Amino acid sequence: MLKLRNISKTYGRAQVKAVDNVNLDIRPGEIFGFLGPNGAGKTTTIKMIVGLLKPDEGVITIDGVNVWEEPLKAKSMISYVPDNPEIYDRLKGIEYLNFIADMYGVSKDDRRKKLDYYLELFNIKDAVGDIIASYSHGMKQKLVLTSALLNDPKLFILDEPMVGLDPKSAFNLKEIMRKMCDEGRIVFFSTHVLEVAERLCDRIAIINKGKIIAMGTMEELRSHAEERESLEKIFLELTE
Amino acid sequence: MMRKIWSLIKTDFNTTFGLSSIGYSIKNKKNRWQLILFGIAMLTLIPSYVFMVGSLSSMYDIYAQIGQKSMFLLSGFLSAQILVFIFGLLYVMSKYYFSNDLAQLVPLPIKPSYIIGSKFATLMISEYLTSLPIILPFIIIYGSKNGEGPLYWIYSLFLILFLPVAPLVLASIVVMFFMKYTNIGARKDLIRTISAVFFIILMIYVQMKIQTLAQKSIVQGSDFLVSLIKDSNLLVKRLGVSFPPAQWAALTLANNLSISGATNLIIFIGVAIISFLLMIFLSEYLFFDGLIGNIEVSATKGRGKKIDTSELSRETKPYLALAKKELIMLFKTPIYLINAIGGVIMFPIILVMTNSMGGDESLSAIIEVMGVESGYITLGCIGFVTALGMINCVGCTTFSREGKCFWIQRTLPIRVEDQIIGRVLSSLGVQGLGIIALLVSSIFIVKLDIVSIVLIIILGLLGSIPMTQIGMIIDILRPMLDWDNPQKAMKQNLNVLISLGAGTLYLGGLVLLVINIIDKFYISFIYGLLALIFILSALVLFKVLKILISKQFQLLE
Numbered sequence: 180m181l182k183l184r185n186i187s188k189t190y191g192r193a194q195v196k197a198v199d200n201v202n203l204d205i206r207p208g209e210i211f212g213f214l215g216p217n218g219a220g221k222t223t224t225i226k227m228i229v230g231l232l233k234p235d236e237g238v239i240t241i242d243g244v245n246v247w248e249e250p251l252k253a254k255s256m257i258s259y260v261p262d263n264p265e266i267y268d269r270l271k272g273i274e275y276l277n278f279i280a281d282m283y284g285v286s287k288d289d290r291r292k293k294l295d296y297y298l299e300l301f302n303i304k305d306a307v308g309d310i311i312a313s314y315s316h317g318m319k320q321k322l323v324l325t326s327a328l329l330n331d332p333k334l335f336i337l338d339e340p341m342v343g344l345d346p347k348s349a350f351n352l353k354e355i356m357r358k359m360c361d362e363g364r365i366v367f368f369s370t371h372v373l374e375v376a377e378r379l380c381d382r383i384a385i386i387n388k389g390k391i392i393a394m395g396t397m398e399e400l401r402s403h404a405e406e407r408e409s410l411e412k413i414f415l416e417l418t419e
Numbered sequence: 420m421m422r423k424i425w426s427l428i429k430t431d432f433n434t435t436f437g438l439s440s441i442g443y444s445i446k447n448k449k450n451r452w453q454l455i456l457f458g459i460a461m462l463t464l465i466p467s468y469v470f471m472v473g474s475l476s477s478m479y480d481i482y483a484q485i486g487q488k489s490m491f492l493l494s495g496f497l498s499a500q501i502l503v504f505i506f507g508l509l510y511v512m513s514k515y516y517f518s519n520d521l522a523q524l525v526p527l528p529i530k531p532s533y534i535i536g537s538k539f540a541t542l543m544i545s546e547y548l549t550s551l552p553i554i555l556p557f558i559i560i561y562g563s564k565n566g567e568g569p570l571y572w573i574y575s576l577f578l579i580l581f582l583p584v585a586p587l588v589l590a591s592i593v594v595m596f597f598m599k600y601t602n603i604g605a606r607k608d609l610i611r612t613i614s615a616v617f618f619i620i621l622m623i624y625v626q627m628k629i630q631t632l633a634q635k636s637i638v639q640g641s642d643f644l645v646s647l648i649k650d651s652n653l654l655v656k657r658l659g660v661s662f663p664p665a666q667w668a669a670l671t672l673a674n675n676l677s678i679s680g681a682t683n684l685i686i687f688i689g690v691a692i693i694s695f696l697l698m699i700f701l702s703e704y705l706f707f708d709g710l711i712g713n714i715e716v717s718a719t720k721g722r723g724k725k726i727d728t729s730e731l732s733r734e735t736k737p738y739l740a741l742a743k744k745e746l747i748m749l750f751k752t753p754i755y756l757i758n759a760i761g762g763v764i765m766f767p768i769i770l771v772m773t774n775s776m777g778g779d780e781s782l783s784a785i786i787e788v789m790g791v792e793s794g795y796i797t798l799g800c801i802g803f804v805t806a807l808g809m810i811n812c813v814g815c816t817t818f819s820r821e822g823k824c825f826w827i828q829r830t831l832p833i834r835v836e837d838q839i840i841g842r843v844l845s846s847l848g849v850q851g852l853g854i855i856a857l858l859v860s861s862i863f864i865v866k867l868d869i870v871s872i873v874l875i876i877i878l879g880l881l882g883s884i885p886m887t888q889i890g891m892i893i894d895i896l897r898p899m900l901d902w903d904n905p906q907k908a909m910k911q912n913l914n915v916l917i918s919l920g921a922g923t924l925y926l927g928g929l930v931l932l933v934i935n936i937i938d939k940f941y942i943s944f945i946y947g948l949l950a951l952i953f954i955l956s957a958l959v960l961f962k963v964l965k966i967l968i969s970k971q972f973q974l975l976e
Contacts, residue, residue, distance in 0.1 A: 229830045233973050247973065254832035265823040269751040270744065277733055281740035282831040290734070310751070 181205040181228070181334055181365055186237035188223055197223045198234075199389035205367060205382075207333075208360050212380035213369040216418050220389040221369040222262065225338050228367075229259040241334055255283065258332035262339040262369075264323040272307030272314070276326050283330035290329065297325040300351050316343045324352065335359055337368040341375055353379055377410040387418045423529060427537035432544070434520065434903055460893050464920030467927070472556045479560050488565065489673035490654040495557025496578075496665035499550045500586045501626065505619060506549050507542070507583075507590030512615070513754045513906030514538050515591070516598055516710055520903055525710070535702040539591065539695075546583035554579060561672070571675045574684055578668045584691035585664045588698045593618075595702060598709030608753045616761040623769055629661040664690060737833060741841025746848050748820065749813065754905040755820065763811045763853030767803070771860040794942035797871040800857060801949070802930060804879025807853040808886030809922035813846035815890025815915050818898040819908040825900050829975075835968045839891070839961060846887040847880055854879055874946060881953040888960035889925060890918040895964070895971050925956075 183203040189196050198220040205211045215221050226232040228239055230250055239246040246253040267275060280290045298304040301321040311319065320343045327335065335356070341349050356366045356379065370376050376383055377397060384394040393400055393413075400413050482491045515538055524534050558575045561567070597618070601611045650656070652673055659666025667687040674680040735743065749755045809815070821828055828838070854876055861867060867875070894914045902908050909915065929952065933945060940948075 230973070231826055231829055232976055250973070251832050251834060254830060257830070259826075259830045261826060266827065267744065267748060267824055269748050274744070274747060277735070278740050278744050279827075279831065281735045281737055282833050284737070285734075287734045 180207060180240075180242060181367065182238075182240045183224075183228070184238045184240075186224070186227060186234045186239065188220075188227060188232060188234050196389045198227070198386075201237075201386070201389075201391055203384065203391075203394075205365050207363045207365055209381045210356055210360050210366045210379055211368070212376035212383040213367065213386065214371075214373065214376055214383060214414060215369075215386035219386045219418075221386060222338055223389075224386070225259075225336055225367075225369060228334075229257055229336055230254060255330070256333040258327035258330060258335050260320075260323050260327050260335075260337040260340055262342065264319045266311055266319060266323060268312035269310060271310050272303065272322050275311060275322065276307065276329070279326040280329045285329050293329050294325070297328055300355075301325060301348055317345060317348070320344055321348055328355070332364065334365045334367065337366075339370060340368055341370060341372055373410045373414055383410070385414060385417055392417050424533055424536060427524075427529070427533055428540050431520075431537045431541045460896070460917050460921060463924050464917060467920050467923045468552070472560075475556050476560055476564075479564060483564075486651050487654045488561065489652045489669050490658070492557060492561055492672050493655045493659055493665055493669035495554050495561075496582070496668040497659075497662055499553040499557075499582060500662055500665050502553060503546050503550050503583045504586035504590050505622075507546065507587045508594060508615070508619065509754070509757060509909075510542050510545060510906055511587070511590050511594045512598070512757075513904045514542055515594065515706070517754055517906070518904035521710065525707075530703065531706040532699045532702045535591070535706055536699055539587065539698075542587060543583055546587055550582050551579070554582060558672070567672075567675065570680075571672060574671050574675050574680065577684060577688060578671060581688050581691045582668070585694055586662075588691075588694040591698050592701060595705040595709060599705050602709055608751070612753045612756045612761070615757050616765060619761070620765055620768055620772075624772055626661055627772065630658060633658050633660060738837040738841040738844065741833070741837060742844035742848065745813075745817070745842060745845035749845065749849065752905055754909060758906075758909040759811050759813050759849055760852060763807050763849055764856045766807060766810060767853065767857035767860045770803070771863055794871075794945070795937075796865055796867070797874050798933060798942075798945070800861070800867075800871075800875045801878045801882060802926065803857060804850065804854055804875060805882030805886055805929075806922070806926055807857075808846065808850055808883030809890060809919055809926075811846060811849050811853065812890070812909055812915050812918075813849050814842070814887030815894050815918035816908050816912060817842045817845070817891055818894045819900065819902070819912055819914060820905075821898070822900050822902055822905075822908060825898070825975075829972050835965050835972075838968055839888075839964050842891060843884055843887050847883060850880060850883045878946065878949055878953070881950055881957070885925065885953060885956040885960055886922050888957060888964055889921050890914075891964055892960065892967060893918045893921065895967050898971075898975070900975075 181203065182205075183201055186198055186201045187196060188198040201220075201224060203211075213221050213224070223232060227234045228246065230246060230253070233247060241253050241256050244253045244256070267278075270278070276294060277290075285293070298307060301324065303318055303321050303325070306314065306318060307322075311322065314322065320340075324340070340352060344352060353375070356368075359366055360381070380397075382394065382396055383400060384391050385400075386392070397410065400410070478494070479488070479491045482488050515535065518538075521534075558579070562571055562575070597615070598611070601614065652670060655666055655669045655673070659669065664687055667683040667690075671680050671683040671687060674683070749759055818825070858867070858872060858875070897914065899908060899912050899914065929949070933949070936948075937945065
């Protein structure tokens, strides 16, 4: 269970609240979509969950573990895929994967099984012997995804995961997300692609100017909106 | 056209010195305690600097006694310009060829010379940071002790302003030729790095050779003393040949009241401007040839050798994995390789070279007097290796080098202890190479027995641990993560300078201690004491680092 309680974050002297008193409860086995226009506070919220930005106020817990008080314990339950994967480009793909696996303490057999599976699935098995600097944006993205799947995370957080992926990999990723939910894990992702959110998510939250302005299943969101059609219309109406 | 150039320079200044982001962080009032700690760390530079200035003052007196005061000025200009040149080689290579903004600049409709021109302008500012701390004490000591008039100070201003131009132009031209003609093959990074290290060693060798030859030719002349008295600029004229601009600068100030001062100033400035124009002209032909193909990375796209399945299941302890990652990054990023590994290999070679080839055999003489058995040599080598532990810059740049990839370290469940041990181990790995370089090059001046070698290795490595840790403390207080070219994470990082200051204090303290007790105790006691101090300080610093890293990993944004 991922819980955010009264989370706020302010940047700079201007005292602009990037995230303003956000509360979220996400249950195991849920795919949770986090939507909002540019600069709404999506990435800031995600960074606070994964330990990159300390919230000014509020508490974040995963299965009861406070992310900011027991970071090590919390981090070993989380995998994070940022929107723009800046990774060690002088390492070979395989060196990077092994490094991440070592940090999560993934066992030999587990590592081999997972690497075999995901490298095949994302079609990068032949590339992992090359240095990362030679990869395209999409390949880097797939490498980061693979590395994030090595440790069986309880909470899988992705910031704009579909950007840069080819259709087949995007499809595979969606399958993986579904499968993880079936195993009782939490998938939390932000996106601009409303279609993906609409089709994939169990629940959706829409954030605007740092505040959650709507949250619920697609059905619930529809019932709140005036024009009860697509998520696109609901989104446009709410974030106006 | 002017607008284009101006806009390029402005943007480059802004990104290089992070003006916009400084503005942003000043507005952001958090993290104040780090700034305070950082300020205290900066103060450690002062004693070393005061000591340096003090010894310069007595150097002036010596030259004044033999009536060659201008030689004092030459030493200043020569050391400032040579340092600008050597740093220039590193800066230029990084800024012209390995900077991230190139991918945006190259496709724009601007001439190569504009890009080079604007990059040169920002490098000049960085070079002032190198040249000012060196040349200012020379100029001020000479000027005040000699009671110089206003013209001296006005001329000084011009000289200081134009001082970095000629050496930086020279560095630019050398690097541009170098990059153009080494732009070959898949292993060009390695080829370039190795040849760059050799080139720098060769340059220093040539410099020293010229100096010695000039020295010998002066002394050998039968009327040496007579001409020394007759011409108060004799030494400058003879020794300045190794880098004429330094000679012109020294002569400008020494003769500031006569016409020769003005002429030398005009030559100094004129040559700077003409050489700059020449470099701009050459850049049109050289720059893109060295650059294109530099951005490309050789990939096999699966056609290369398949990875071994055993690589898919290689388990390593976290701290070892971290050390391995650090070392791979250090070895595979050319700029890091030259700075860190190049440094630890170059310094011992230069040390030996200055002694055995430069004609100045004082080191050998000292060794002969003291004898190998006395332990002085071993102690000296231990001190040298320990100093390399700071000079290698691995510790004081370890977090800064993460740059935009720092998120990886912060989101992974890595224990702080593993962070520290892993990063210290990577520094010790580099130190290993330095020790090999030292031991191999020391063969030429002294025969070390096996006990000394073992002592140098063990105590040298032990001493390198606190040195690395001091660097890490300074780096974690204010890591420079937002860089666009890797040189900024290395020598252009203020943390490096501050760590050198703090390291000098630590090592200086130990040297003083050893000097004070060396006659009173057995040498083996001193070795034991050193080991104890190294271990204790490593433990204390480990604790400090643990607190700081945990705190900073949460606070950094």
